[in-house]
Amino acid sequence: MSELTILMPCLNEAETLASCIAKAQSFLIANGIDGDVLIADNGSTDGSQVIAISAGALVVDVPQRGYGAALITGIRASKSKFVIMGDADDSYDFSNLMPFVQALRADHDLVMGNRFRGGIAQGAMPFLHRYLGNPVLSFLGRLFFNVPIRDFHCGLRGFHRERMLELGLSSTGMEFASEMVVKAHLHSFSIFEVPTTLSPDGRSRPPHLNTWADGWRHLKFLLLHSPRWLFLYPGISCLLLGFILVLCLAAGPITISKNIHLDIHSLVMGCVLLMVGSLSSGFALIARRQGAKSGLLPVSDSTSRYLAWFSLERVLVSSALVLLAGLSGLAFCLWQWAAHSFGDLSYASMLRPMIISGTAVVVSVQLVFIGFLAEILESQR
Numbered sequence: 529m530s531e532l533t534i535l536m537p538c539l540n541e542a543e544t545l546a547s548c549i550a551k552a553q554s555f556l557i558a559n560g561i562d563g564d565v566l567i568a569d570n571g572s573t574d575g576s577q578v579i580a581i582s583a584g585a586l587v588v589d590v591p592q593r594g595y596g597a598a599l600i601t602g603i604r605a606s607k608s609k610f611v612i613m614g615d616a617d618d619s620y621d622f623s624n625l626m627p628f629v630q631a632l633r634a635d636h637d638l639v640m641g642n643r644f645r646g647g648i649a650q651g652a653m654p655f656l657h658r659y660l661g662n663p664v665l666s667f668l669g670r671l672f673f674n675v676p677i678r679d680f681h682c683g684l685r686g687f688h689r690e691r692m693l694e695l696g697l698s699s700t701g702m703e704f705a706s707e708m709v710v711k712a713h714l715h716s717f718s719i720f721e722v723p724t725t726l727s728p729d730g731r732s733r734p735p736h737l738n739t740w741a742d743g744w745r746h747l748k749f750l751l752l753h754s755p756r757w758l759f760l761y762p763g764i765s766c767l768l769l770g771f772i773l774v775l776c777l778a779a780g781p782i783t784i785s786k787n788i789h790l791d792i793h794s795l796v797m798g799c800v801l802l803m804v805g806s807l808s809s810g811f812a813l814i815a816r817r818q819g820a821k822s823g824l825l826p827v828s829d830s831t832s833r834y835l836a837w838f839s840l841e842r843v844l845v846s847s848a849l850v851l852l853a854g855l856s857g858l859a860f861c862l863w864q865w866a867a868h869s870f871g872d873l874s875y876a877s878m879l880r881p882m883i884i885s886g887t888a889v890v891v892s893v894q895l896v897f898i899g900f901l902a903e904i905l906e907s908q909r
């Protein structure tokens with residue numbers, strides 16, 4: 529087994545491929561590293577395969593299109609202990625990879641390049657990518673997963689091959705970059721970041737990256753792997769705010785200041801928040817349980833006990849109590865109406881208990897559906 533494979537995904541990179549291979553080979557020779565250059569070709573039609581073979585690189589064909597598909601196949605085809613991956617568009621300096629190698633030799637599992645620390649040449653990164661896309665998505669990655677990485681989407685990165693294969697990476701598109709970092713962190717990999725430079729690519733054609741479509745794929749991946757931020761935190765916030773509004777306005781309107789007067793409309797909004805919050809919190813429970821069962825999300829002993837406590841029977845008992853409260857309120861309203869010979873009722877006195885009681889009935893039904901959905905998914909497994 530050699531020490532290092534320098535892996536490049538390739539789709540019609542004839543203009544820059546030879547230069548990238550030459551720099552990578554020069555780096556291996558200059559530093560006495562036993563390694564090779566591997567091109568994961570994604571169906572090039574411009575002769576890139578011939579160029580790569582002529583330059584002395586290994587080539588593996590990848591029929592399935594996609595950045596992630598090419599890299600996954602390349603990682604599996606590699607026979608080295610370490611892999612350093614980078615784009616074949618001549619934007620990364622393959623002659624200066626020693627910081628990555630040193631960090632890998634120091635037992636870091638994943639070594640990320642940081643273009644913002646190393647330097648981004650003028651024209652190397654589009655304005656939206658540099659000041660909106662990369663900073664925002666990197667911030668969300670740190671927020672959602674507490675990953676200590678400042679440049680989430682740098683394409684130049686190195687890793688321990690065997691450990692990376694253990695993660696079962698599966699994203700075929702550009703979101704593969706996010707999947708690698710997120711799953712590595714969730715599985716307690718040692719992640720290290722080194723400065724690297726980014727130069728304008730040497731191609732005359734536009735890049736494969738689609739700003740909005742690929743940006744959405746990255747964002748979608750982050751959300752799907754963080755049920756806390758997608759469901760739980762918004763759900764708890766809605767529940768808390770809704771409960772406060774309903775509790776304060778159940779007896780009647782309140783005046784906070786001269787210009788702020790809360791009445792029935794605010795009560796309705798509080799009830800809406802309670803319904804949304806209960807649904808969102810239930811989805812958080814289902815998503816977290818499924819993530820734990822599938823191995824997608826790691827789980828601690830305390831989290832396991834917490835998830836195990838929420839059985840269908842407990843959810844149904846909770847739902848029954850909420851339903852009983854709601855039906856009691858509606859029965860009170862019906863009794864009041866009967867007491868007035870089913871005639872006109874006071875708007876102010878009857879609307880509040882009807883809204884609150886109706887909300888309790890809706891929440892109870894939502895809990896039943898959530899409980900049975902969780903049980904269906906559990907039994908399907």
